[in-house]
Amino acid sequence: LPAVPAVLKKRLVKLVVNFLFYFRTDEAEPIGALLLEHCKVTKEEENIFSISFIEEPERKYCFECATEEQCQEWVEALKRASYEFLRRSLIFYRNEIQKMTGKDPLEQYGISEEARFQLGAHRQ
Amino acid sequence: MKLNERSLAFYATCDSPADNAGFLYKRGERHTAYHRRWFVLKGNMLFYFEERDSREPVGVIVLEGCNVELCDSADGGFAFAIRFGGAKSRTYVLAAESQGDMESWVKSLSRASFDYMRLVVRELEKQLQEMSRGLAGGAGGPCKPKPSWLEQPRERLPALPSIPPKENGCAVWNNVPGAARPPDASGCGGHDEEGSPRPPPLPPRRRVSSGEAASAGAAVAQSPSTFCRLHQQYSQEVARLRQDWQQRRRGPRP
Secondary structure: OEEEOOOOOOEEEEEEOOEEEEEEOOOOOOOEEEEOOOEEEEEOOOOEEEEEEOOEEEEEEEEEOOOHHHHHHHHHHHHOOOHHHHHHHHHHHHHHHHHHHOOOOOHHHOOOOOHHHOOOOOOO | OEEOHHHHHHHHHOOOOOOEEEEEEEEOOOOOOEEEEEEEEEOOEEEEEOOOOOOOOOEEEEOOOEEEEEOOHHHOOOEEEEEEOOOOOOEEEEEOOOHHHHHHHHHHHHOOOHHHHHHHHHHHHHHHHHHHHHHHOOOOOOOOOOOHHHHOOOOOOOOOOOOOOOOOOEEEOOOOOOOOOOOOHHHHHHHHHHOOOOOOOOOOHHHHOOOOHHHHHHHHHHOHHHHHHHHHHHHHHHHHHHHHHHHHHHOOOO
16 A cells, blocks of 8 residues: 655555554565554545654654545554554443443453453553 | 654653553573563553663563463573564563562563454454344343353453464664564555454444444334433443542542
């Protein structure tokens, strides 16, 4: 999927777990990666979206896609790409299932006490 | 390979809760001496700092496609390893200061990968979908319905899935640029879209319907009791939270 930052460099971009890797189109090794935690994905003008990070909000990584449809797909995918988003989803589902059934769905897997799945912010 | 190091450092040091934190001894890469470092686990990233109050991590280990193993006690007691597959991979040997610490770290590291989290989320999503389908069938009365399928044991999700080893996912600050290998080409094409998790659903019924916004109305008519109950539960929670918050604002009673 070709992507073009603000200085119009053509790059191949790949989303893998919570990292966005980018490559020169003819190379196998990525030239860089963006960790997608605490970031904001914004749809800009046509075919363009940007990623900015909470600690440096004025700095935008811009990407231009081939089509508007692709652009929308990327925005949607990137918004849900962080580990923290996944964690919130899990906590939400766990809570819902617990409310509906009275049982913690994580118990059967033996992971209900695991710190990373706790409902509140009462972790270390 | 370039990395948005500031963002990584921010993630490491911001006040979002860590999944585990503590001192561990890390065996050096070239010499076998152990160095005591302050480790912080957040999500699928294991950061390590020179000191507990260091402002920036010294390095990070990305916990994807790795195995966590116990080591022989000959290695220096309470030792365990994070092992990556792949040709030029590296094994990180760490040692805790007690049996309890070691067990706690091995457990939390084994379940730290994004892949694992995604597995669990998908499993729960499926459960929720199945439950809402069961409820739409007309059992939307009491607060705690127990469809018969829930009684069946579900062994599908192991507590510690073994993920086939992928690339070494380490990036170290100010040293040799990260050893992260390019993502597996064959797996990646499908990863871009399928790999990303779906958001938490709106009322579960939405998934039962064909997905069109128009049919959401019909879906509501099918099981209004579910939605009403959800709505009522949330409003009760909100009311309770508000009450708590207001009481706390007033301060302790004399």
